[in-house]
Amino acid sequence: MDDADRRDDFTAWVRSREQALGRLAYLLTGDRDAAEDLLQNSLAKVYRHWERVRAAEVPDAYVRRLMVNESNSRWRRLLRRPESPGSHVLEVVAPPAPTGLDASETLDLWRHVQALPTQQRAAVVLRYYEDLTEAQTADVLGCSVGTVKSHTSRAISALRTRMSEVTA
């Protein structure tokens, strides 16, 4: 694959997946600037290894794992390249009116999700947004199924406790 073909192939794949990846980045970080940086760093690494990623025939799983690892890396967070006001990659529109919870509960729950430790937050996002199985989540997080269960259970317990404190 020559360089032009490589770029075209990568670009076509990104365009087919960019909205989903943008959402995952935002849910993992809870912050537009951080999500933009995470997304671009992760995809830059994917592009670097594009032949390998393509050969693996599971680019989505590869990228998901890369993004979670990047998100968890404290070193990545040390240096961030902020976008200039006119150069944002992501747009975060106002959330729609909630259909089940009331607005304040929705906001509280979202804040509590963001406050979870990174591994727990990643487990919750992968299990309940990406709808991955425990085994798939374990693969992405690079841990055992038991650890996924533990992360998820602790996260849910924490969310339940915090939400009960709010309503009380």
Added chain:
Amino acid sequence: MSDPNRTPESTDPLFLGLRQVLDDRGGDVRVVADLAERAIRRDTQMRRRRTAAVGVAAALVLAVGVPVGWAALAPTPDRTVPVAPSTTMPTDLPTPSAPVTPPRTTPPTPTSTPTLTADGSPAPATLRPATGNPTTTTDEPYLVEGVIHDGATQIALRGKLAAGGSLARLAGGRWLVAQGETGVLYVVDSTGATKVRLDGGRVTVAADGTHFVVETLGTLRAYDASGALVRTLRASTCDCTPTGTSDADTPGYEVVGIIGSVVHANRGYRMDGVAWDVSTDARRSVGHRLALVDAATGTALTAQDPNVPSARTCHELLDLATDRVRWRLCGPLLFRSFSSDGGYLLATGQFEGPDGSELNPDRSFKYGGLVVVRTSDAAVVLEGRGDEATGVGSPVSYRMGSDGTVTVQVGSTAGTRSLQRCTLDGSCEVVAPRRPRDQVDIPDGEDPYFLSVN
């Protein structure tokens, strides 16, 4: 009593609410830029930064590196591309396995180390960039649009040397240039003609330009100023492979700096390093992980332990000869270089710290893009940051000579860059006019000016 966590997920209000919140918040997000193009540009810039001989390289490697456990599936970008020997280069010399001399056994005399905090308080002086046409010159060499400016001398590079790059002065009137093709270095002579082409990774150049070291996949290759290979230190000798990682994934050595013929390098993720004399091949252990070394004063700045999460970012100034720590400074500063005479340290303050803990409550940076710290007492003496009201952008690159002035590439909110020479009281004069970045509206655009790193 039943465990509330065992409530079926399909009916538990918390799970239902959680799915709804995630769906709603995820649904709020749209990609509104050409993400593929931006990722390709960032990959190119990340590779260039590794090739560029910048003091901050070690920190950047850690900042963007993939955690070790991921290495089996995705080798880190820092050590991905095996480098074939260039056909224009001599072959590797045999490298006898020199034993590592243990560190000095005499412990340093216990003394109290002054610990200071950089808390974002206003510096005594603030950078005041000038506008208009050039009114001064700089002794710091720089490269712009394929021309090296060295005082009154201008050297036009020949051949395929175009956008992007880095510049370092080598002994004998030569220059080391990375420009154009990513991951490729050129030794050029005093007329600008390319003499040697090297494929390689990150490069570190001695302050006197007599040697430079190319780090590729954790293996170090030392070259003299003519571009001839002097010696090799292979990653396999590092003994720094993390537990549970195969030898093939050893992080190897990470060059920090060069003092004379001695290369200082960290050992993978360990908290110690090695001093490797390329003239004799002797190696000596260094009991610290380092961030920068200064040839002029024989001091070094220690690096933060990458293995231990810490809410604070702290560095120590270390006397390499005595192992004595002169001071410890904590705060959101990422140090990039010493001044030529070692009297000052230059840092960027656009630094989050772990988990954003070093940011102001409104998530703004505590310092701007340039912070000058005096090495004698760790005092912040000058700060430069952008100001949207005046259209002045943040300093993006800088170099401080021994004359007490800092040559700064200053941004503007319009995306242009100018080169200015500034004194420590903050006053500046224009050295070279505003030029646009190649992409004015994104952070990964290439800056037009490349200051020499030595």
